[in-house]
Amino acid sequence: MSSKDNSPISRRAWLGATSGVIAAGLLKTQADAFKIEAQEAPVAPSDPTKVPGRLVSGVGQRAPGEQPQRLLRAEELSSSSRSPLAEFCGTITPSDLHFERHHAGIPDILVEEHELLVHGMVDRPMVFKMADLKRYPEVSRIHFVECSGNGGGAYNPNGMREELSVQQLDGLLSNSEWTGVMLSTILREVGVQSGASWLLAEGSDSAMMSRSVPLDKAMDDAMLAYGQNGEAIRPEQGYPLRLTLPGWEGNAQVKWLRRIEVTDRPTMTRDETSKYTDPLKDGTSRQFSFVMDAKSVITFPSYPYVLPDRGWWEIKGLAWTGRGKITRVEVSTDGGSNWTDAELQPPILSKATVRFRHLWEWDGDETIILSRATDETGYVQPTVQQLWEARGERTRYHQNHQRAWKIAADGNVTFGLGDLI
Amino acid sequence: MRRAVTALGMTLLVGCGPSGVDQARSAGGAGADGVMASLPSNAPDHFGFGADASEARVALWDISVRPDGEGLPLGSGTVAEGRIVFLTHCVTCHGATGVEGPNDRLVGTEEWDQWPASSTVGNYWPYATTMYDYIRRAMPQLTPGILTSDQTYAVIAYVLNLNGIVPDDAVMNATTLPAVVMPARDRFVVDNRRGGAEVR
Numbered sequence: 001m002s003s004k005d006n007s008p009i010s011r012r013a014w015l016g017a018t019s020g021v022i023a024a025g026l027l028k029t030q031a032d033a034f035k036i037e038a039q040e041a042p043v044a045p046s047d048p049t050k051v052p053g054r055l056v057s058g059v060g061q062r063a064p065g066e067q068p069q070r071l072l073r074a075e076e077l078s079s080s081s082r083s084p085l086a087e088f089c090g091t092i093t094p095s096d097l098h099f100e101r102h103h104a105g106i107p108d109i110l111v112e113e114h115e116l117l118v119h120g121m122v123d124r125p126m127v128f129k130m131a132d133l134k135r136y137p138e139v140s141r142i143h144f145v146e147c148s149g150n151g152g153g154a155y156n157p158n159g160m161r162e163e164l165s166v167q168q169l170d171g172l173l174s175n176s177e178w179t180g181v182m183l184s185t186i187l188r189e190v191g192v193q194s195g196a197s198w199l200l201a202e203g204s205d206s207a208m209m210s211r212s213v214p215l216d217k218a219m220d221d222a223m224l225a226y227g228q229n230g231e232a233i234r235p236e237q238g239y240p241l242r243l244t245l246p247g248w249e250g251n252a253q254v255k256w257l258r259r260i261e262v263t264d265r266p267t268m269t270r271d272e273t274s275k276y277t278d279p280l281k282d283g284t285s286r287q288f289s290f291v292m293d294a295k296s297v298i299t300f301p302s303y304p305y306v307l308p309d310r311g312w313w314e315i316k317g318l319a320w321t322g323r324g325k326i327t328r329v330e331v332s333t334d335g336g337s338n339w340t341d342a343e344l345q346p347p348i349l350s351k352a353t354v355r356f357r358h359l360w361e362w363d364g365d366e367t368i369i370l371s372r373a374t375d376e377t378g379y380v381q382p383t384v385q386q387l388w389e390a391r392g393e394r395t396r397y398h399q400n401h402q403r404a405w406k407i408a409a410d411g412n413v414t415f416g417l418g419d420l421i
Numbered sequence: 422m423r424r425a426v427t428a429l430g431m432t433l434l435v436g437c438g439p440s441g442v443d444q445a446r447s448a449g450g451a452g453a454d455g456v457m458a459s460l461p462s463n464a465p466d467h468f469g470f471g472a473d474a475s476e477a478r479v480a481l482w483d484i485s486v487r488p489d490g491e492g493l494p495l496g497s498g499t500v501a502e503g504r505i506v507f508l509t510h511c512v513t514c515h516g517a518t519g520v521e522g523p524n525d526r527l528v529g530t531e532e533w534d535q536w537p538a539s540s541t542v543g544n545y546w547p548y549a550t551t552m553y554d555y556i557r558r559a560m561p562q563l564t565p566g567i568l569t570s571d572q573t574y575a576v577i578a579y580v581l582n583l584n585g586i587v588p589d590d591a592v593m594n595a596t597t598l599p600a601v602v603m604p605a606r607d608r609f610v611v612d613n614r615r616g617g618a619e620v621r
Contacts, residue, residue, distance in 0.1 A: 104559060117474055117482050125474040132471040137461055182459040189467060200485055207559035210485070259482050267485050270555040274546050277609065285545075285605075289612040323616065378618040386620045 068097055071167050079103065080147070082171025085318065086299045091345075091353045092142075093174035095229045100236045101147050101172060103271070104207035107256055111240045116224070120199070120262035123191030130240050133224060136181040136189075141223065141246070142352045144320045146292050147172035148249035148276060148397040155384065155399040160418030162406070166302045169403070169415070175320070175353040176237075178244050179227030183260075184219045192262055200267045201243050204256040211252040212266035213245065217290070221246050221351075224257065247322030247351035248290040249397070251276050281392025292322035294381050295400035296329050296356065296373035307411035310364035315342070320353045321375035328374040329356040335368040335404075335420060336383075342371070362407070368416040370404045384417060486554035490599035493553060497594035498575025500587070506576040510561045510568065519583050524562075528583045530604070543584030547609050549601035552577045574598070 062068075068088075070081035081100040083093055093099075111130055119125035150172035154160060192215070199218055203209040213222070223244045226233055233239045238255030245253050251271055266272065266288070278286040296319035301307055315333075319326045325348050330339040342358040356371070372381040382390075384401040406416030486492040498506075508517070515521070519528035529541035542552065556573050559565050568576070578593040586601060587593075593601075614621045 104562070104565070117479065119474055119479045119483065125479055126471045127474045127478060128471040135470045136468060137459075137464060139459065184459050185464075188460075189471070202482075202485075206565045208484070208565075210554075210558065261483070261485060263487075265487065267554065268488050268548050268551050270551055270559075273548065273551050273609070274540065274542075283608060284610045285608050286612055286614075287609045289614065291612075291614070293614075377616055379616075379620075380618065382620040390620050 068094075070097055070100065071165075071171055080172065082167050083174050085166045085171055085173065085297070086302055086305070088299070089355075091175050091318070091355050092229060093176055095176065095231065095234050095237070098145075098174040098176060098228075098234065098237055099147065099172045101250060102205065102236075103209045104205045106235050107205045108235075109204055109240060109256060114204075114240050114258070116241060116258060116260065118186060118190050118260045118262070120260075121193040121196040121264060122187075122262050123193060124189075126190050128186070130226065133181055133186075133241070134226065136185050138179060139182055139223065140177055140179040140227070141221075142175065142177045142349050143244060143246040144173060144175040144292075144351065144353050145244070145250045145253060146174075146320070148251060148289070148292065151295075151399045151401075151403075152396060154403065154415065154417055155387070155395075155401070156393060157388075157421055160415070160421070162303070162414040162416075162418065164303060164415035166297055166299050166403075170297050172250070173318070173320075173353070175318075176228050177230070178223060178225040180223045180225035180241075180244070183222040183224055183243070186224060186260075187218060187262070190262075195264050196262045198263045198266050200259070200261040200263060200269075201252075201254040201257060202259040202261075203238075203254045204258040209251075209254055209271065210267065210269040211254055211272055212263075212269065212288075213243075213252060214288075215262070217245055217248070245290070247292060247324075249276065249292060252290055276397060278391065278395050278397045280395060289398060290322075292320070293398065293400045294321035294323065294326065294373045294375040294379050295319065296326075296371040296381055297403045298331070298369060298371050298405055301369075301407065301413045302405050303414050305413045307362065307407060307413065309411070310362045312359065312361050315358040315360050315369060315371075317342075317356050317371050318353045319344075319356055319371070319373040320351075321373065321379070322351055323379065324376040325350050326354045326373055327376050329354070330372050330374075331356075331358040331360075332370045332372075333360055333362075333367060336370055336402075339372070364409060366407065366409050368404050368406050368419060370402050370416075370420075372402050384421060484554075484557055486550050486557070488548040488550050488599065490550060490595055493550070493595035493598060494570045495595065496570030496574055497592055498571050498573070498578050499592050500575075500578045500582040500589055502571070503575035503577065503579025503582075506568065506572045507579050510564075510572075511576065514562060519580060527580055530585050541584065542580055543586065543604060545605050545608075547603055547605050547607075549577065549581065549586075549598050549603055552580070553598060 068084040070083060072078045072081050079102050083097050083099045114130055116128045151170050153169050154164060197215050198212050199215060200210055200212050225242050225244045226240055228234060228237055233242060241257045242255040243253050243257050272287060278289050280286060296317055298315055298317040300316040315331055319329045329342045329344060331342045332339045342356040345355040348354050374380045382401055387401045404416040404420055406414050406419055514524040515527050520526050527542050530543040553573060561567060574593040578587060578591050581587040582589060582591060
């Protein structure tokens with residue numbers, strides 16, 4: 001508590017120094033002092049130690065006071081829900097709070113019947129049951145998944161709202177430990193033919209969501225994942241099988257995977273032509289813009305939090321890049337004039353979120369806080385002006401520019417990017 | 422056996438070297454960065470888990486259509502036939518003339534300028550074949566797969582005609598559909614970000 005004017009000591013000092021105080025007033029002050037002393041007598045919190053606790057259960061529950069929720073879009077039939085980033089600690093997203101983005105709802109799949117068909121430019125077209133896939137050598141890796149539309153709500157200069165939470169803005173981001181078989185292992189089994197350069201991945205949802213993926217990525221670090229954070233993948237995340245493409249936009253990481261066709265060219269599906277392409281200011285549209293560039297976001301303090309007091313606070317957030325490892329996150333507490341390195345919480349994993357923290361003594365004046373990430377390729381998270389300059393104000397997807405929060409003198413935190421443009 | 426050796430050779434070549442697309446730190450790595458290799462060193466050439474997929478099995482699911490027309494089925498449809506299909510199956514979501522919504526606007530030939538209001542088949546879709554691929558997969562939204570091949574070709578003909586891309590007497594089939602040149606054909610460029618420090 002660093003405030004100068006409100007501490008009991010300074011008030012008493014002020015009273016003592018004031019001449020002409022009438023006796024009644026003095027008595028009242030002494031009575032108040034006595035009352036304060038009585039209130040400050042130690043009181044223990046309510047005591048749980050005198051009754052036996054609840055017994056064991058088959059499935060645990062969150063504490064009653066800890067009920068984080070995904071955020072749904074209320075105005076339409078929801079096809080997405082957003083993770084409550086401000087309520088998370090560490091980096092792993094609880095599986096039931098992983099963001100959702102569906103193109104035709106969540107299919108009901110009978111796991112015993114589910115099959116993955118791999119065909120096309122392969123020596124031996126094959127179908128794999130889940131039990132077949134699980135018999136192949138298994139790996140586990142921690143990676144983020146982010147929708148490439150994440151953050152688009154704070155890009156257009158006319159759309160900068162102050163009442164924007166980190167969940168609303170950037171909640172299409174989650175980070176999980178994925179377990180499965182490397183796609184390269186399965187492609188090795190079927191024998192990829194010479195001349196092949198792409199594949200098509202197709203889901204079992206009622207849109208049969210499909211994306212073309214370069215074979216290089218498939219042979220590098222793509223995974224056929226059936227596990228998420230220690231259990232089977234959740235239905236919303238593609239149960240029983242999804243494609244993971246570490247560091248690439250979520251849409252291409254096809255869920256409910258049922259078919260892989262090896263090809264020598266992209267298929268040009270709807271979701272890689274009329275959607276998930278980035279119109280640029282020169283009149284072209286960037287296609288197959290898979291990689292998610294480096295990004296960071298402060299999750300605390302953020303709207304709608306209210307800082308109750310000046311003094312020491314730890315600014316916390318997440319940083320990630322699809323191009324490898326985050327090497328640095330800087331924080332500014334003065335609207336971008338000065339930057340200080342934040343602490344990065346090890347382990348720093350490739351294509352996974354990193355927790356950053358920065359201890360800050362707030363002086364109580366209005367200010368704007370920002371973060372910017374740097375990755376191992378030397379890429380620095382750009383300002384929104386840099387992205388406008390590079391791509392134009394009307395582009396869509398991949399809007400990884402710096403985010404900002406304004407802290408008012410009364411402690412109210414609002415989305416602050418609009419104040420910087 | 423020769424095939425198996427060839428396939429393995431290619432896998433090692435592609436899977437263990439650095440990739441131009443991304444940081445290839447994980448595949449086949451020695452574990453210096455704490456990431457496990459994709460495959461144990463004693464893995465056999467083939468495990469044999471899974472079953473061969475017959476041509477008939479592949480055909481059950483092989484529905485992809487590509488810009489050169491590969492994958493298009495037999496059948497055909499006219500603009501007039503497509504109007505009936507559209508007013509029966511599509512009007513609820515896309516409006517009577519393909520512009521009213523509430524879902525995606527399909528018709529609009531003005532220059533692409535404001536997203537999403539005018540991102541349409543007429544000004545943003547690069548390939549007409551994608552319409553066949555997509556409609557067969559996903560449309561109509563609540564009854565996907567209900568349209569016959571003839572109905573699918575017909576409704577494509579109708580939407581292309583509403584966009585002024587094909588004439589009133591157009592007939593769409595496996596030959597004519599890939600030949601349609603879409604207005605947005607040349608606007609698409611493969612990801613031209615170059616990595617490194619550049620903001621692009």
